[in-house]
Amino acid sequence: MISKQEFIARQHRLLALCEPESVVVIPAASLITRSRDTEYPFRQNSDFWYLTGFDEPDTVLLLSNHSQFSDPYRAMAFRPKDKTAEIWQGRRLGADAGLSEFALDEAFELSELEDVLSEWLGGHDHVYFPFQSPLRETLFALHNKLAAAPKENISPAALCDVTPLIHEMRLFKSSCEIALMQAAGKISAQGHIRAMKFAHPGCYEYQLEAELHHEFAMSGARHPAYGTIVGSGDNACILHYTENNAQVCDGDLILIDAGAEYAGYAGDITRTFPVNGKFSAPQRRIYQLVLDAQLAVLDRIGPGMTLNEAGLIAAEVLTAGLVELGLLKGTVAENLEGLHYRQFFMHGIGHYLGLDVHDVGDYRQDGEDRPLQPGMVITIEPGLYIAPDADVPEAYRGIGVRIEDNLVITATGADVITADVPKEISEIEALMRKS
Numbered sequence: 379m380i381s382k383q384e385f386i387a388r389q390h391r392l393l394a395l396c397e398p399e400s401v402v403v404i405p406a407a408s409l410i411t412r413s414r415d416t417e418y419p420f421r422q423n424s425d426f427w428y429l430t431g432f433d434e435p436d437t438v439l440l441l442s443n444h445s446q447f448s449d450p451y452r453a454m455a456f457r458p459k460d461k462t463a464e465i466w467q468g469r470r471l472g473a474d475a476g477l478s479e480f481a482l483d484e485a486f487e488l489s490e491l492e493d494v495l496s497e498w499l500g501g502h503d504h505v506y507f508p509f510q511s512p513l514r515e516t517l518f519a520l521h522n523k524l525a526a527a528p529k530e531n532i533s534p535a536a537l538c539d540v541t542p543l544i545h546e547m548r549l550f551k552s553s554c555e556i557a558l559m560q561a562a563g564k565i566s567a568q569g570h571i572r573a574m575k576f577a578h579p580g581c582y583e584y585q586l587e588a589e590l591h592h593e594f595a596m597s598g599a600r601h602p603a604y605g606t607i608v609g610s611g612d613n614a615c616i617l618h619y620t621e622n623n624a625q626v627c628d629g630d631l632i633l634i635d636a637g638a639e640y641a642g643y644a645g646d647i648t649r650t651f652p653v654n655g656k657f658s659a660p661q662r663r664i665y666q667l668v669l670d671a672q673l674a675v676l677d678r679i680g681p682g683m684t685l686n687e688a689g690l691i692a693a694e695v696l697t698a699g700l701v702e703l704g705l706l707k708g709t710v711a712e713n714l715e716g717l718h719y720r721q722f723f724m725h726g727i728g729h730y731l732g733l734d735v736h737d738v739g740d741y742r743q744d745g746e747d748r749p750l751q752p753g754m755v756i757t758i759e760p761g762l763y764i765a766p767d768a769d770v771p772e773a774y775r776g777i778g779v780r781i782e783d784n785l786v787i788t789a790t791g792a793d794v795i796t797a798d799v800p801k802e803i804s805e806i807e808a809l810m811r812k813s
Contacts, residue, residue, distance in 0.1 A: 380554045393443040393450045395543045399503040402441040424733040453484035455491045506540035549739030550753035558643045560795045565638040566645030567798035569593040575813035579628035583608040594638040603644035604735040607635035614778025615763040626653045644735040648782035655810035660773040667699035668779045671760040680791040684747035689727035692760040705770045728757040754787045
């Protein structure tokens, strides 16, 4: 797990990115009503979690680099201790315990927050906070109130969005974060293996989903990192299919895109396999083509390459194969230039991965695609999706294949941290025969 010292170091690093005489205000997430008097399972705001590792709702982190302090000043507002609320809804840390738990300079209750913010804003030149925040209106109102008293000259000069600063920090994972993501990858992999072993003609997509989620939870990852996709047959051609309610027919391929969330960090794996344990000849051709595209990218990816360049490597392999199979007409060069492969491969090659499954960070800098750098974690996920009504030979219609792995970019290349799940055709068929 991540140490208290690392969280504090992140807070100090964030303050160092801000202008002098600045205050930073970072709110936690709140509970969200599911229906009437029940809430969805609580999930902490990723930025707040990144800076604190604290999993209670309705908390606020305050940081200051004001020149009056010899070191960065750190404070938090907590929900008050409430015996009745804790009986019904669970324990609360409270301000007194929070002061020592997080080695803070100051801790107070949420009821004091507006007064504290008014005091802090009046003593700083810049206020950094997430502009898409429930505190937005409060902070703007306080700023305007202070600005209306020009004789006192206490209004902060600028309100600044802190989000880009935090997201640039989150883009580069520490060794502790990578270890947690490796664990998330292993748990996710075991879930996929379990689903492959369970699959049989006549099962339902939701049963496969249940196998995955049970494996995740039994390994300490109580929740999936995103909505699990279990698409059988031509459901696999719907990129974000989450109904997961169809019965799987003999001869179908099953595309599963699922990942566990472990200690806040996401795994994100996709595998495609035949429910009866044996690829048909058309399925085998399409699957191998997607696998070849992924392996071509994995063989070359590393620091200095952009995700767009990686996507072009996959596109060249896929286009050449589609031309050879007769699913695209004309030459490979003509199809690449015309982007004709996009009718079958319509998404990007991958994305950043971290506390969010589609993690934060800029993909472009100064108008150019951003090169990958050591410490980034990404997915590589080529796919082919041939619609049931596509103008191709009938044997290929309704086939959807995606293969996705998670990679840590290193100084010399990339490490695949989700390699525990079989993806070679022979390995998948062998696993399913054995089960």
